[in-house]
Amino acid sequence: MSTDGVVTIGLLGCGTVGSQVVRMLSEHGDDWVARSGARLQLTGIAVRDASAERAPWVPRELLTEDAEAVIDHADIVVELIGGIEPARSYMLRALHAGGTVVTGNKALVAAHGPELHDAVQAGNGNLYYEAAVAGAIPVVYGLRESLAGDKITSVAGIVNGTTNYILDEMTTKGLGFEEALAAAQALGYAEADPTADVDGHDAAAKGAILASLAFHTRVGLDDVPTTGIRHITAADIAAARADGNVLKLLAVAQRTADGVSVQVRPTLVPQAHPLAAVRGAFNAVVVEAEAAGRLMFYGQGAGGAPTASAVLSDIVAAAGHVVRGSKAPRESAYAALPLLDPEHVPARAQVTVRLADEPGTLAAVAGIFGDQGVSIEAVRQPRVAGSPGADVIITTHTTTEAALARTVAGLEAEPTVDRVVSVTAVEGY
């Protein structure tokens, strides 16, 4: 493919990240030669509208609306269009032809990972997607290569900067959800339509990718039960703080002897936990491995330049392989681990129950937990002046999703219980 040590690069998409990639490619040319052994030459930039305004450093003569021509004339195709189509068709075209694709498209890798990995095998190509998870944080390398010699038991991550920013604003400034969302939108951290972020879909895509990498298996987007942060109130945040916790939206992937599970949901994290200290729009991923113990990766999870840094790292690695005619690490041969059913998914929760204020109700409530084999770690009954009933806050030890669900159903059926106010996941199950 490469002649005279030149590796050609075709870029699909030239938005926030793409234009930073163009800038970095042109500014550090000599560095890339030293690091990859190749001169990296940008040969085409496919965009939807070649006449639209671009950053001043983007070479206009490379802009084209013919993506397939760009793909067919490049050693490395860098896909930064986002979304499913036409990104999927473009990537499959490149991979089936034996090419190398670098992408930051988490939605596509999460939803069509198996199809893409199969295309890599079929075409004997290469696929890189460091930029798809947690921006500049090298967690894809970390899981795929650095921890290849260990057995990972769990991955818990703050992988969506928008929601972390919103929750952090609520925590530090006492804002309500809508106010904090508006602040995030004003700063450009949240889209005008914030659904993908605040409802957890973006985190779920990253959770599926992390679990697939960590456990050497295939986890799809549909395998990730997802709860966002839209329903979180200032009162929830205040209650968490009063208990010494911080509320974070976590993607949690776990492996037990029986299989794997991935979930995305608001989770109480103790203030001393490393994830509690992750502020603003930063991301962090905590990995627990049998031999390595606990590791954390922390950094900027989004933004043009940080994401472009991850893309460039993949390009440098890919160019080295193109020059040497070697191949990147592939997806592992499968452990083919089953997804855990709710009877086996480890869970721990804080359940807030409003009681009718009668003697003996607490004993009845405790009995419902006991009936389902759910062991209680702590019970608190804060006195709230002027409150009609009494709230009792129960934190469980580790149990299962199914036992927890049966407990909540039991509580709702109990006559002395006014209602179940909230059920919130607790980190450390």
Place this chain on the structure above:
Amino acid sequence: MSTDGVVTIGLLGCGTVGSQVVRMLSEHGDDWVARSGARLQLTGIAVRDASAERAPWVPRELLTEDAEAVIDHADIVVELIGGIEPARSYMLRALHAGGTVVTGNKALVAAHGPELHDAVQAGNGNLYYEAAVAGAIPVVYGLRESLAGDKITSVAGIVNGTTNYILDEMTTKGLGFEEALAAAQALGYAEADPTADVDGHDAAAKGAILASLAFHTRVGLDDVPTTGIRHITAADIAAARADGNVLKLLAVAQRTADGVSVQVRPTLVPQAHPLAAVRGAFNAVVVEAEAAGRLMFYGQGAGGAPTASAVLSDIVAAAGHVVRGSKAPRESAYAALPLLDPEHVPARAQVTVRLADEPGTLAAVAGIFGDQGVSIEAVRQPRVAGSPGADVIITTHTTTEAALARTVAGLEAEPTVDRVVSVTAVEGY
């Protein structure tokens, strides 16, 4: 080298880390096939005394005192002897023969890195040393591969668990240095002779390796000015706390337009900084890169199993290359950046000066900083009951090592200054 998908492994040394490597190789055999494409076969274990007692899972029939035979019959040589000789000669023998070496030997890589890298080139072999820096934390991969597409401007790390444990005990329990050292020794965190740890030599070796990787240049052990923690008192720790700081032993590597510098010394870190929260014997490395911004890697920096995890990851990566006949990423072609002289090394410090208690002395002190062009960020003069003179604590803005040294010399020559009590580095220069 490899026949029938078998990659042979020869182990040099079978102590704490080596015996964990043996255990992990035997326990997860199928995983290694899936991940590297090869069956990993341990073919020899060279030890000083083959008759000594070993962990029960170590196959006695593989033990030998003939290291060269082990080296000459293995695709991958895993060096876990430590120290300079005979480790150096063994590694050179393997590398000159075109072999692959995995090592955790930070002293050797730091002191003889150029010689080893030259042997890699000469023999067309491979060298891996993830385990040499910060145990299980994948910072070697992070700097060499994940950030290959970015320009790193600084690396600041807590890379010695023993000293972090000692400083943490002093901070949280108010212990003196000797008491905290004894506690570390009782727990096995510190050696009977703690010199390499408490005097900063171990951190300096890791700092040299980190700087070489981060800046794509060659930094040797002698290039790292090093101050340990032996002189730190409970009063120093208390004073740091009172100011909202934590005292940490940091290895700091910096790159400016003029060159690079590396130092190891006790450093004041603001409590809100991610490194301030690194407790006990944990390690963490903060990397600042132009595009990626700030990244942090956190985890266990020592211990048999965590270090073995890093060794196994390198073995898996190396085995993949052996099977495919490809080569690992090499040392970059050199930027050959010069070492900064003290006139150009960025520095920031907190200087505590004991004054003769006369009016006007503070003005004289401030004048000495001004004469050297050192700008003052803050001055505090805590009132200490019963203290003979008055201590004044001056925190500088960023200046240079040379200007700081001239300032201290000026203070010592000033008649109204009783003495310079301490000069402590401040993070964030």
